[in-house]
Amino acid sequence: MRNLVIIGSGPAGYTAAIYAARAQLEPLIFTGSSPGGQLMLTSEVENFPGFPDGVLGPDFMDALRRQAEKFGAQIVDEEVVGVDLRVHPFKISTNSRVEEALSVIVATGASAKWLGLPGEQRLRGKGVSGCAVCDGYFFRGRDVVVVGGGDSAMEDALFLTKYASHVTIVHRRREFRASKIMQRRVLTNPKINVIFDSVVEDVVGTNKLEGVVVKNFVTGERTHLAVAGLFVAIGHEPNTKLFRGQLELGEKGYIRVYDQTTRTNVEGVFAAGDVRDPRYRQAVTAAGDGCKAAMDAEKYLESLAEKEGIRLPA
Ligand code: NAP
Numbered sequence: 001m002r003n004l005v006i007i008g009s010g011p012a013g014y015t016a017a018i019y020a021a022r023a024q025l026e027p028l029i030f031t032g033s034s035p036g037g038q039l040m041l042t043s044e045v046e047n048f049p050g051f052p053d054g055v056l057g058p059d060f061m062d063a064l065r066r067q068a069e070k071f072g073a074q075i076v077d078e079e080v081v082g083v084d085l086r087v088h089p090f091k092i093s094t095n096s097r098v099e100e101a102l103s104v105i106v107a108t109g110a111s112a113k114w115l116g117l118p119g120e121q122r123l124r125g126k127g128v129s130g131c132a133v134c135d136g137y138f139f140r141g142r143d144v145v146v147v148g149g150g151d152s153a154m155e156d157a158l159f160l161t162k163y164a165s166h167v168t169i170v171h172r173r174r175e176f177r178a179s180k181i182m183q184r185r186v187l188t189n190p191k192i193n194v195i196f197d198s199v200v201e202d203v204v205g206t207n208k209l210e211g212v213v214v215k216n217f218v219t220g221e222r223t224h225l226a227v228a229g230l231f232v233a234i235g236h237e238p239n240t241k242l243f244r245g246q247l248e249l250g251e252k253g254y255i256r257v258y259d260q261t262t263r264t265n266v267e268g269v270f271a272a273g274d275v276r277d278p279r280y281r282q283a284v285t286a287a288g289d290g291c292k293a294a295m296d297a298e299k300y301l302e303s304l305a306e307k308e309g310i311r312l313p314a
Pocket of ligand 1: 115153199
């Protein structure tokens with residue numbers, strides 16, 4: 001039996017592992033099918049304090065992983081496929097094992113959203129992409145569209161200018177949601193133009209993307225853009241499928257936590273990072289949350305040991 005199992009390996013999961021390992025809780029961390037989480041799909045992280053010259057997302061995640069390992073966290077590259085939080089100790093299953101744990105930290109993060117257009121999924125990997133950093137290289141010398149008005153869309157558009165001959169951003173409102181610095185970089189980049197008040201209404205192409213249909217909300221006009229790539233950057237939804245019916249979910253399906261802690265409605269289960277945060281969703285806030293979750297778990301385990309006379313596994 002484990003003191004603590006951490007599910008997820010973004011900044012929240014690894015930070016929780018670092019703190020819990022240093023508290024001698026000997027945590028086990030299941031990294032999931034995408035070890036390192038969303039930052040593995042980012043290029044430069046410029047806003048994490050302590051890195052004045054920026055740091056590459058994958059390098060940063062590798063450093064966090066090594067830091068967790070250094071203090072004795074056990075890291076397992078497996079995906080959790082089931083949890084039972086109705087029993088205590090809790091049960092956490094992957095395809096190859098079932099672990100029992102006195103406490104659990106959920107740090108499963110969030111996944112990219114899609115537009116939901118007919119043909120969008122069929123053309124994924126054939127011109128339609130959710131990851132500019134992964135797929136941008138395939139669009140050398142081609143025209144591409146990015147959908148969205150947040151920091152991700154700005155970052156994707158700027159990244160794609162390294163490869164594409166031209167980048168068009170399609171955004172559904174007149175103002176971007178992105179930070180001012182990112183907006184400025186986009187609006188002053190000669191390889192980027194923006195179509196506001198508009199949505200991508202259709203994708204065109206049978207075996208590969210040949211273009212998109214853009215509809216302007218104000219004029220009602222439809223325009224066909226001949227592009228080889230469509231990059232969808234319209235935000236994320238929390239990865240909570242495993243916990244439905246067991247953990248209470250709040251706004252937009254994010255896990256609900258209580259009293260400005262990381263405590264969920266199930267005693268002994270804590271939630272940290274993007275899976276419980278519809279508002280800030282930053283690497284640094286997720287890391288802070290991971291720290292809080294480890295401290296909350298430690299307190300819980302101490303009180304459990306006191307109350308029930310359980311001797312915590314060393
Ligand atoms: P976001 O801030 O939620 O922005 C999503 C954008 O997509 C919004 O502009 C939204 O439009 C649009 N959108 C949502 N659903 C849509 C739909 N069905 N059709 C068309 N457009 C749609 O998400 P994000 O850009 O992924 O950023 C998430 C968080 O990560 C933010 O806190 C952001 O600051 C952070 N982030 C930071 C950096 C950085 O600092 N370098 C990089 C990436 C992300 P509306 O504006 O009309 O709602």
